[in-house]
Amino acid sequence: MPMKTSDFNYDLPVELIAQDPLEDRSASRMMYMDKETGELKDEIFTEVIDHLREGDCLVLNDTKVIPARLYGTKKDTGALIEVLLLTRKQNDVWETLVRPGKKCKIGTEIVFGEEGLMTGKVIDVTEDGNRFIQFSYEGIFEEILDRLGEMPLPPYIKHKLQDKTMYNTVYAKNDGSAAAPTAGLHFTKELLEKISAKGVKIAHVTLHVGLGTFRPVKVDDVTQHKMHSELYIVEEDQAKIINDTKAAGGRVICVGTTSCRTLESATDENGILQPGSAWTNIFIYPGYTFKIMDGLITNFHLPESTLIMLVSAFAGKDKVMHAYETAVEKKYRFFSFGDAMMII
Template identity: 45%
Template sequence: MKLSDFDFDLPEELIAQKPAGTRGQDRLMLLGRSSGDVRHLKMDDLPDLIAPGTLMVFNNSKVRRSRCYGVKLSEKEGQGGREQEFMFLNQMTPDLKIWHTMVKGAKKVKTGNRYSFFDGTVGTIVENEGDEGSEFRTVRFEIPLDDLWFEKNGHIPLPPYIRREDDDTDSERYQTVYAKETGSSACPTAGLHFTEEMFARLDAKKIERCFVTLHVGLGTFLPVRAQNIEDHKMHEEFYTIPFDTAEKINRAKKEGRPVLAVGTTSVRTLESASDENGYVKGGSGSTSIFMYPGYTFKCVNQVFTNFHTPQSTLIMLVSAFAGRENILNAYREAVEQKYRFFSYGDCMLIK
């Protein structure tokens, strides 16, 4: 399939730059997975759209303050040069001293360059990863970079289509209310619509829930550059499925109850860990799964998700789930109805 098969016209004013005034008060589109039928609703309607006994699976990864700025040090200790932006993706050693990063304007960031961060910590570029034009760099520090270091030195890693600096609102709103396990470089944003009040309503309807962890990295968000999408290679992301979660999923599958994945990251986790019958194995692993039309879903029956960017792996995933024409038709209607798109935007339930 061609990359252009997943394009659509999106007015820039529909790209949400800030969260809605109140968490959970967003618009909701209901899309029939087979029929392509569309209904325009609100997030408040969600509990009435889900059958009792459905198992909802959420990704509880927490966003790390992973966008950090370092100042290049000259050969004379203490003399600084230009500021450089680093996105910290994941640690490469258990001692938290060597990190895989993506660098903005990486061409000038050479092996051996040293950078001083906000608290005075110094990192050294020890490897230029990939080809000559790669934006990835390996950085070594003399001290471990723990969560407290990122809280002191880092910024919320808002996606590039949000054209403003992060502020105090983002510290709360670019994080799900159930976020627990720190490690993501971007928020699993479908979960941003849920509140404790919504969970109470779902409980009252006998709708079960459980949690997995997939730390969101570049595998989800890097642009597809290959014109033939089959040639695109996903970056690796790490996940954990607790054993009690695996038991709940496998019980639901055995009993014929729907498994509703909240967010594409939950979809990726469940489909990566499931066998041909949709049963999953508890534990940790990594995935570079790439789902596009033609993929056969084994575990997931329903999907709750946001509206995604044109030509992205995310719109390809939902197109694999509900059909490319159904998705593109629904997106055209969303544009006509002025839904808000992307991370801070509105949501869709596919069933």
């Protein structure tokens, strides 16, 4: 029997989609699931510490979301153009998503900011319609982006974000994501300090999250879906922390599906995490054998998404779909600014 995308569907009332972040990041609810039995418990996120043991390792994705949504005008006509930065290439060139795309042929020039603070020129178009834009500006690109750009919130969030920092984790440091690794949004610096004081090691990896995260699975047969590629980086000292944890019998607990995909991409067949940087398009769905991850902290994901498939691969599809139905009944908050789930 082929695995169907519709097997990962569930009914979600629209009012359960969280529109705003909580003021206190760690005050969200958390559903704890025992991976073996499927038993569920309702908790508060700060109780995450009770499930961590001395000698465990918590793996965080320290990517930083950039204000990647820009609004500009066509130089020749003044028409409004929306540009979403996807992937940084060399020489100030970015792969972007442009709306309306039809008006932006090769050679089109776009002006950003009232004083023409930055300009962009379309230099190429990909097969799927993305535009390569070369930017020209004076000064530091990140500072200009901070002035001109907006946070690229997911399409299901309709509210405007009042505080840009709330769509980044407290440990975000490497610029490059178009979307947040949202499981990490629940952590405060104080909670991480308490976890560390308990003897839990904390390791950082980087995976720059692309908008493909929100791309729906459009094929009926799950195995036919093609994942987008994302850049990951695993530093040598961080790989050592994680490998030493495994060697000493500790558990490796990933914060978010992005940390999980990084580790599973960079781990060899012997279960040893290899340092380095590469592009990954790993697609984890039921039937996958995990090489290194022992536990997962994650949010509640969209129906029929690759993310709910990854969680199902780890904890079992029936258990996960039952947990989601329970979360809907108990009115948990869903998606990026929603509540958390911990599976060990």
